[in-house]
Every structure is written in C-alpha cells, then in structure tokens.
Amino acid sequence: MSTTLTADNIVTGYGKQEIVHGVSLSAEAGKITCIFGPNGSGKSTLLKAIVGALPVWSGTARLGESTLSNLAVHEVVRQGLVLMPQGGGVFPRLTVMENLRMGGYAIADRRLVEQRIEALIEQYPSLARRRRTAAGSLSGGEQAMLALARALVSEPRFILLDEPSAGLSPAMVIETLERITTLTAHGIGIVMVEQNIREAMPIADKLYILAAGEKRFEGTRRDVRDDRQIMEIYMGGA
Amino acid sequence: MDLFLQTLLNGLLIGGVIATFTIGFQLAFGVLHVIDFAVGGWVVLGGYLGYYMGAGLGVDGFLAIPVAFMLFGAIGYLIGPILYNVRNSRTARPELMALALTFGLFTLLRGGMLTAWGFNTHSVPTVLSGESLAVGPLTVPLIRVAAAVFAIAIAGGLFLFLYRTRYGLAIRATAENRQNAALMGVNIRRLSATVYGLYAGITAMAGVLMGAIFSVNPEVGLRYTLFAFFVAVLAGLGSVGGALVAALLLGVIEAFVATYVGSSYSLLAIFGTLFLVLLVSPRGILRHGL
Numbered sequence: 230m231s232t233t234l235t236a237d238n239i240v241t242g243y244g245k246q247e248i249v250h251g252v253s254l255s256a257e258a259g260k261i262t263c264i265f266g267p268n269g270s271g272k273s274t275l276l277k278a279i280v281g282a283l284p285v286w287s288g289t290a291r292l293g294e295s296t297l298s299n300l301a302v303h304e305v306v307r308q309g310l311v312l313m314p315q316g317g318g319v320f321p322r323l324t325v326m327e328n329l330r331m332g333g334y335a336i337a338d339r340r341l342v343e344q345r346i347e348a349l350i351e352q353y354p355s356l357a358r359r360r361r362t363a364a365g366s367l368s369g370g371e372q373a374m375l376a377l378a379r380a381l382v383s384e385p386r387f388i389l390l391d392e393p394s395a396g397l398s399p400a401m402v403i404e405t406l407e408r409i410t411t412l413t414a415h416g417i418g419i420v421m422v423e424q425n426i427r428e429a430m431p432i433a434d435k436l437y438i439l440a441a442g443e444k445r446f447e448g449t450r451r452d453v454r455d456d457r458q459i460m461e462i463y464m465g466g467a
Numbered sequence: 468m469d470l471f472l473q474t475l476l477n478g479l480l481i482g483g484v485i486a487t488f489t490i491g492f493q494l495a496f497g498v499l500h501v502i503d504f505a506v507g508g509w510v511v512l513g514g515y516l517g518y519y520m521g522a523g524l525g526v527d528g529f530l531a532i533p534v535a536f537m538l539f540g541a542i543g544y545l546i547g548p549i550l551y552n553v554r555n556s557r558t559a560r561p562e563l564m565a566l567a568l569t570f571g572l573f574t575l576l577r578g579g580m581l582t583a584w585g586f587n588t589h590s591v592p593t594v595l596s597g598e599s600l601a602v603g604p605l606t607v608p609l610i611r612v613a614a615a616v617f618a619i620a621i622a623g624g625l626f627l628f629l630y631r632t633r634y635g636l637a638i639r640a641t642a643e644n645r646q647n648a649a650l651m652g653v654n655i656r657r658l659s660a661t662v663y664g665l666y667a668g669i670t671a672m673a674g675v676l677m678g679a680i681f682s683v684n685p686e687v688g689l690r691y692t693l694f695a696f697f698v699a700v701l702a703g704l705g706s707v708g709g710a711l712v713a714a715l716l717l718g719v720i721e722a723f724v725a726t727y728v729g730s731s732y733s734l735l736a737i738f739g740t741l742f743l744v745l746l747v748s749p750r751g752i753l754r755h756g757l
Contacts, residue, residue, distance in 0.1 A: 244557070282646060306652040318647040320640050330633070331640050335652030339633065383652075 232258045234279075234310070234387050234418060238288035241278040248274045250442045251288065256435070258386060258418040261410065263429050266439035267463055272422040273315065275439070276389045280305045280312040292387065306335040309386035315395055317376030321365025325356050328364050328375055332382030342382065349378050370401035377408060387418040394425045402428050426459065438462050469604040474726045475719060480611040481680065482718020483618040488673040488691070489698040489710045490622060491666035497642030497705040498662045499547075500562065501554050504569040506695040507688030508576035509539060509667050513674020514683030515584065517591035528591035528679050532617065535671035543667025546572075547660030573692065580685035591678035614676040621672055622711070625665075638662060642705065690734075697737055701744055703751025716740075
C-alpha cells in the first residue's frame with residue numbers, strides 16, 4: 230500500500246479567472262496531509278481540480294500510476310479517490326440509507342454495497358438508529374458523520390476533505406478529526422483542507438500552506454518553528 | 468348536486484392525466500435545470516401518433532401508448548445532450564439560452580405539424596370511444612376512466628423506477644445536487660439524456676390519452692405547455708409530489724369553469740388561481756420548490 234497521490238504544477242480556476250497558479254503536492258497513503266491557507270487562497274479549488282470537478286488548465290494529477298487529469302469527475306471515484314465537499318454534501322431529501330447507497334453508486338455489485346453499508350453503519354450508532362430519516366433532518370454533526378461514512382462505502386484509497394470542521398460544534402470537530410485519524414490506520418490517505426489550524430495541526434503528518442493560489446510552505450509538523458511562522462506566511466510574508 | 472359531483476369526477480380524471488406529464492416535466496427541470504417549453508409539443512406529437520396509428524393503421528389507439536413511449540423516449544434521449552450542452556455552456560446566460568432552445572424546438576414542432584398535418588382536429592380512436600359508464604346518477608365516459616387508469620399506471624411505474632432502482636436513486640440524488648451526485652460517480656451528462664428521454668416518452672404517452680379524451684391539433688400544444696407551467700409554479704419548480712396535487716387541482720378548476728362559467732374562461736381562472744397562490748405562498752403550495 231504505497232500509493233501516492235500527486236499533483237504536479239496544477240493550474241486551474243473558474244471561467245477565465247485563474248485561481249491556482251501551478252501548485253504541486255504529494256500525499257501518502259495512510260497519512261494525513263493538510264492544506265492550510267486563508268480564504269480565497271485556492272485550497273478548495275485545488276481539490277476540485279484534482280478530482281476533475283473543475284477542468285485542469287495545465288499540470289497533472291496522478292493516483293499511483295494512473296493519471297487523473299483526463300478523467301471526468303464521475304470516473305475518478307472508480308479510481309479510488311473520493312472528495313467530500315464542504316458541508317459534507319449529503320443529499321438532504323434522501324434518507325440516511327439512500328445517501329449511503331449513493332456512496333456505493335460506482336460499485337456495480339449491489340449486494341457488496343449493502344454488506345459494506347451494514348458493516349460501516351455499526352460504527353456509527355447515531356446513523357444506525359435513523360436509517361430511514363431524511364438526511365436533511367439530521368443534526369449538523371450527524372450529517373458530517375453520514376458524509377464520512379458515505380465516503381467510505383466505495384472503499385477509497387484516498388479521501389479528500391474540504392473543511393470537514395466547518396460549521397461543527399467544538400465537540401463535533403474533535404470527534405470528526407478523531408474518526409478521520411482512525412481511517413489512516415486502514416491505509417486510507419487523507420488530504421484535508423482546513424481553516425481550523427489549531428485542531429487540525431496536531432493530526433497532520435504533512436502540511437502545505439497556500440496563499441493567493443501559490444504554495445508558500447511545505448513540510449512536516451516538526452518543520453514548523455512556531456505559530457508565528459504560520460501567521461507570517463498567512464499574512465503574505467516568508 | 469349530481470352535476471357538481473360529475474364535474475368533480477371529470478376534473479380529477481383529467482387532472483390524473485395532466486399529472487403524468489407534469490411529473491416528468493418537474494423531473495426534467497430538477498435534473499437538467501431547464502424549463503422545457505416544448506412540453507406541449509411532445510403531448511401533441513403523442514396525440515398525432517395515436518391518431519395515425521388508429522386511423523391510418525386501423526389499430527386501437529391505446530396500442531400507441533407503448534409505441535409513443537419508445538419512439539419519443541428515443542428522440543428525447545438524442546435531444547437531451549444538446550439541451551445539456553447548451554444549459555452548461557459558457558455563454559453569459561445559459562439558463563436563458565436553454566429556454567430559448569426549447570422555445571425554438573416548440574415553435575419548430577408546432578410549425579412542422581401545421582405544415583404537415585394542417586389545422587384539422589383529430590381524435591385518437593379507441594375501442595372505448597363513445598362508451599360510458601353509469602355510476603348511480605353519474606355517467607362517466609369510459610375513455611376518461613381508462614385514461615386515468617393508464618395515467619395511474621404510468622405515474623406508478625415512474626415512482627417505482629425512481630424509488631426502487633439504483634438508477635432511480637441516482638436520478639433523485641442528481642435532482643437534489645448535481646455536483647455531489649457526480650462526485651459519487653454519476654455520469655450527469657448521460658443521466659440527463661436518459662431523464663429527458665423518459666420525460667419526452669411519458670409526455671407523449673399522456674398525449675395519446677389526451678388525444679383520445681379530447682382531440683388533437685397542432686395549436687393545442689401551447690395550452691399544455693401553459694398547463695405544465697401552471698403546475699410547476701403552483702407545486703414549486705422541481706417538486707414531484709407537489710405536481711400531482713397541483714395537476715389534480717388544475718383538472719378540477721378547468722372542469723368547474725368549463726361546466727359553470729364557460730370553457731373560454733378556463734385559462735383566466737387557472738392563471739387567477741396561480742396569481743393568488745403565489746401572493747400567499749411564493750414557493751408553491753407544498754413549499755417544496757426551489
């Protein structure tokens with residue numbers, strides 16, 4: 230399990246506006262890679278480009294040996310890469326079970342999907358009790374759990390998370406990050422975009438800082454001298 | 468009192484048929500984000516197919532129902548990607564471009580039908596045409612009952628497909644959020660084509676039924692487009708459940724106005740209702756719209 234997710238010199242944006250100006254990164258399976266950066270630094274845009282939800286203008290994204298950049302967004306899931314969008318992206322009018330089944334949509338074997346859902350849902354008691362509830366009437370924390378469980382149904386090699394802590398209560402942030410950490414034990418690679426540096430920093434194996442669509446920092450947690458250094462990068466120094 | 472019940476029953480039966488194509492219309496809007504002006508065109512084409520199969524080939528008009536579904540389903544499946552491309556193009560106002568495209572399609576269909584088939588009004592001949600059923604003091608034309616039964620079967624089939632199959636689940640998920648459905652592995656482009664095909668096929672089937680109950684000529688298409696708009700706005704754009712309620716209401720309003728006031732006032736009554744509902748509840752009667 231030594232798959233690597235790499236992005237090489239990715240340039241992308243919306244419409245004609247270039248947002249990400251040639252960013253490279255690499256993430257290891259079984260590790261947590263965090264991308265920090267102020268609002269509008271292009272973090273989420275980069276994730277969307279990697280999974281094909283936005284066209285890549287130049288550069289390539291690779292998962293192991295396979296190139297992702299010329300795949301359509303719906304094909305990337307089948308390569309073992311799942312993006313969990315900001316807010317989780319659950320379908321509010323679908324039930325908990327239907328949301329989970331959508332997580333396994335890329336898998337043709339329906340029985341396998343049901344088996345995986347049953348195995349997964351045991352680990353999420355709050356979801357197991359509310360299988361037929363519309364996802365929209367779950368609490369924010371439960372929706373976050375549902376989004377995470379749904380991302381696991383396809384048994385991805387990498388999960389990209391766009392601000393998993395956004396909008397959650399402090400207790401839920403801790404629970405969500407704990408759950409994310411346990412995933413790495415199963416060899417799943419995590420790439421996480423976060424604003425909440427304080428909570429995410431302790432679990433990060435590797436971190437990147439983006440500002441204004443460019444990479445400003447790359448290293449491990451130990452490479453960071455102190456908080457002030459991060460702040461300086463944020464403010465446009467370094 | 469009998470007249471009242473008779474009118475109510477007639478309205479509900481017609482409303483059931485209207486419901487079939489307005490449910491499809493809502494689904495197409497939910498997935499493609501296009502308000503399809505051409506809806507009335509598909510209804511009329513279905514009616515003509517029924518008429519020509521009945522009058523030309525001498526088979527029963529009801530046999531045109533599955534043929535309409537397959538033929539116009541296939542045509543819709545081919546048109547779907549064009550609509551999808553226009554709606555998702557990088558033009559300044561893709562939603563208006565898509566609306567203009569369906570309006571153009573509607574105009575083309577109407578003009579083409581006028582040229583080919585003229586202004587004459589035809590009706591779809593069926594084995595039940597002219598027969599009626601006496602229920603106590605009420606007489607119900609059998610064709611309306613049969614049409615309502617077909618409508619229930621069509622709507623029921625659609626709901627089974629949407630709620631009991633994997634692909635149906637993907638359609639509902641896509642109608643809620645396209646980007647997130649694509650992230651789950653749904654090929655949105657192909658699904659959009661399928662949904663438009665499904666909708667065009669269902670609408671043409673409803674057209675056969677409408678052609679059997681009333682009659683068909685190229686000019687009635689606009690009326691059905693207005694019906695679909697009425698139902699969509701009343702129900703809330705994209706709301707499938709609301710469409711059923713709104714279509715039945717539309718059928719009843721139309722029947723009562725036609726019986727007690729005069730059928731030339733029916734559109735006035737329909738849009739008056741719409742105006743009042745929007746004043747009170749801008750998101751539609753079930754408050755489910757977008």
